[in-house]
Amino acid sequence: MKNTNEKQTNETKKPVNFVQSIIDEDLKTGKRTEVHTRFPPEPNGYLHIGHAKSICLNFGLAQQYNGICNLRFDDTNPTKEDVEYVESIKEDVHWLGFDWKDRMFYASDYFEKLYQYALQLIKSGNAYVCELSGDEIKEYRGTPTRPGKESPYRNRSVEESLSLFEQMREGKFEEGTHSLRAKIDMASPNMHMRDPIVYRIKKQNHHRTGDKWCIYPMYDFAHGISDAIEGITHSICTLEFEVHRPLYDWFLIALNIDSRPQQIEFARLNLSYTVMSKRKLMELVDENLVDGWDDPRMPTVSGLRRRGYTAASIRNFANTIGVAKRDNVIDVALLEHSVREDLNKVSNRVMSVLNPLKVIIDNYPENLDEEIDAINNPEDASKGSRKVPFSKELYIERDDFMEEAPKKFFRLAPGREVRLRYAYYITCVEVVKDENTGDVIELHCTYDPETKGGSSPDGRKVKGTLHWVSAKHALDAEVRLYDRLFVDEDPLGKKGVDFKKFLNKDSLTILNNCKVEPGLKNAANGSLLQFERLGYFCIDKDSKPDKLLFNRTVALRDSWSKMNKK
């Protein structure tokens, strides 16, 4: 809490990124008087954390400069798009904490306008209907190092193109036989300027316009004009569109459109140990290598949400990684740090035992049940405390006991005394093992009644504090532990090797015999919790009061295991 002011100063002191510098300059010189951005997803897949970066950038900029940001679906290719995706995108953007108010648009809203602009392009001699086949167009286009050659249809009359284009719209031609092309320069060193296609025939039902159209505009044509129609001032996109910028501008100039949005490109987010491509993610979904788009191992917004990530942590992450033009790979540890930071503040603590080991307290009264006070969140006193039942038989974590323990092991071992969190000090007096396997079955301990509450009147110290749960009160639960989806830092980086080869076989571990505090019985799905000493967990959407199901969001930092690795 002492950081409230400090945080603010940090925020104000926060360095500006290059996009903000451009906007600052535009505002200063009077080139712009306002900031109007947009987030323009194509509804052909679910949003991932890379999109979250873009959302935070676009909506964030609008907030910072008192401007506005539109949500616009770039739905110009009916073969790939679907309403399922538009719904999920809307949900994700809202969940991330952004509001487009009444400004939700679709490129398909502008199909008629776009068509009129296409007509205008033809009339001004800037476009023509081409009858080359796909293969021919490819051949005529040349290569990056070799100029292309002009289409034989390039110089046909305006009237002929106009008539042909109308017939295209009327469905008179088959797909691939005709296209509308901008007349620019087949020898341009920029491939995108070699008479790019403006409209193509697709006899496909569109998720919004149905069968009204059988010709659809291409991205380069539709995007800039859509931006202009909406009065976008700064059209922010990723680096791969940099080469498209001359074309973006060319259309606006050729059509004499006054509104002149400026395209600015930034480097997309890459995260280590995962892939960030809708196509690749869809591959994982389609081949059932993950359990859908919202599988908690997926870098999708819905996956992260199901995993237990908070919107605030993702926003904070997006602000931390910055915005620049150089390629980057962010260490997934930074994302994990962002959630821990937030969850530490907001999540209630609870005691759960993942791998139970029975402990019997020999000198504890047979039929006594006690209610132990436990603090809900030491970081936030307003969260209060709760009662946790304590009795003669308990479960502790198997990892918290070692028969032959090194000196640095602060937990339970024969003859050693530890504290049961909020309860009593106990000392291990006997280890019961399975005669055949030699496995430890249960532990017998004694407790010191004087240490109730977790401290001793004689002031003696114990080094270790264990979490526990009363055996007869405990609730059974299933807990899913997640690890990185890929074993390789850069699954796409090995040429010729399918990225799926790097899938981590141990990315999901299901624990079926977990014991949790009884108070969790009716906790709401989606609740975010910290299992003391273990990590942050959330209650999965499929959890039921009689079949509790938890997802581990991220483990706590663990200097003990780190120390053991050395």
Place this chain on the structure above:
RNA sequence: UGUCCGAUGGUGUAAUUGGCAACACAACUGAUUCUGGUUCAGUAGAGUCCAGGUUCGAGCCCUGGUCGGACAACCA
């Protein structure tokens, strides 16, 4: 043999626009702690891709290289 873009500790992002390279994550010490968590204090790690140039002074400007990325869907 093309065009465009980029290059700062392990990672990412800064550097008052030409003034002795900073912040975060990661790492490592130590302190505190009824979570081996949190918090706190501290340590180490780059001399800014290379070579020239301009300048009193260059990570920032200029020239030439090197390396990396993007571009040849009727995808976005």
